Amino acid sequence: MEQTKTLIEAYNQASYPLIGHGKRNVQVLKEALEQWDAEQDSDMYGNGAIIENFEEKMAKLLGKESTVFFPSGTMAQQIALRIWCDEKGNKKVGYHPLSHLEIHEKDGMKELHHLEAVLLADVERPVLLHDLIGLEENIACLLLELPQREIGGQLPEFAELKAMSAFCRERGIKLHLDGARLFEILPYYDKSAQEVCALFDSVYISFYKGIGGIAGAILAGDRSFTEKSKIWKRRHGGDLISLYPYIIAADYYMERRLPHMKKYYREAQELAALYNGCEGMKTIPEVPVSNMFHVHTTAKKEQLDSILIDIAAKTGIGLSQSVRDKGEEGCYFEVNIGDRYDAAPKETLFEAFRLLDNKLQQNGERE
Incomplete structure (x- = not known):
């Protein structure tokens, strides 16, 4: 040959x-659409049964009070960090040097929201408790990516994760989960999605990575947080007239692949x-x-x-x-x-x- x-x-x-x-390819969407009645109404500007029912389903799955569907995780995460920084009156966010926000988003968080990054740990390992204990700067929010993709998908142990969550709560630091691949780490932790998400104030989930959908993301937290996120979603242009192709694919492939x-x-x-x-x-x-x-x-x-x-x-x-x-x-x-x-x-x-x-x-x- x-x-x-x-x-x-x-x-x-x-x-x-x-x-x-x-x-x-297009077959990804065609396969998902085959499961739906052609008469099903689409969502419109973030409202309608198809989006609201899916958001309720995700809230139960993640153990959070409320969720909002976003067209992209980049949009969802920048908004989450902006909300927490505004609430604390502090523009500083802590995360790993190889976070998606730092190396793949053209400084969107900094340019659009004027937030400041405080880089933690080093490029060889994930963020650990001793990085927080040694932190000299006051941060409003800590973002943890589980798993840390750019270093091979490494993870802190679950006990370490619990300790970091407790540290943040004791000091009033909001803890956000970049859980683009959350479901993929649950077998290692031997925990449910609810048990992991309970450690965080807000959670982002992707629907096209391990799930294999088209695109889209969920942002989860308490209702006050998600209502604020809806305002920012509109400001970002994230309220497309309809998002149902993403939602249908996300729902279908979650049911197929989570098991x-x-x-x-x-x-x-x-x-x-x-x-x-x-x-x-x-x-x-x-x-x-x-x-x-x-x-x-x-x-x-x-x-x-x-x-x-x-x-x-x-x-x-x-x-x-x-x-x-x-x-x-x-x-x-x-x-x-x-x-x-x-x-x-x-x-x-x-x-x-x-x-x-x-x-x-x-x-x-x-x-």
Whole structure:
């Protein structure tokens, strides 16, 4: 077979791509819409049974008094932090240096809301209690991302999380959960969504990551908080005339995939063990604490790209569609497990890893 030009082409043409739930195309919406009566009325500007019933369902699931559906998590989280800072009369927000707000949002929180970031911990680990005890600045709100995506989905232990929650409540610091992947960490904590969310004053949930919907987010908290968030949602232009395609997809894929989160978690551990058995490779975390992890290797990016392309051609196994360069340290890529992983025959998967290990050894011998 002729070698494909790029890694993403090889991955997309592989018989068994391992990452996620599947292609993000129109079929995602078509499948969800098939479950609904064509006569169902749409929501209008944040009102209507379809949105209100879903918000009530999410409030019960998360154990919060009220929730609001947003078209994006970026909008929802900036608004949550603005509300808490206004309430405290303090513009400072604490979060991890690799928080989504800090590295992916073009300083939206700072430019739109004039809030100030206080960076906690370091880039190698999640925020822990001793980071708060040593905090010299007074903050209105602390944002914790569970899991911390940019460092492989690492988590603090649940006892540590409870201690940080107690610390914040004793000092009047509002605690916000960036729970974009909340459901994916519940198997590791062996806790319900309500038990985790009870530690936080406000909670954000994504519907397109582990859930696999189209887009959209939920912001949860007490009713006073969510009523204020509705005002800011209107100010941000978030009250689209209708959001029902997002809501229908979110509801459908939650029902379909939440029961499988423990399965995805166990499969991530299985796959990480295979990577850790290969020459010059290691996963972070070594044993995953959710359905995601990062794979680091001492090989150069262009070398690993070529190896992964060849493996896809010879075995049909697509290990990754994208590799990130770390310069002299090598390269890495992200793995998240969904419906696709289980489709790969185990013997074919093991053969792909035998090839990966052999090629990495050969690559190391040449250097």
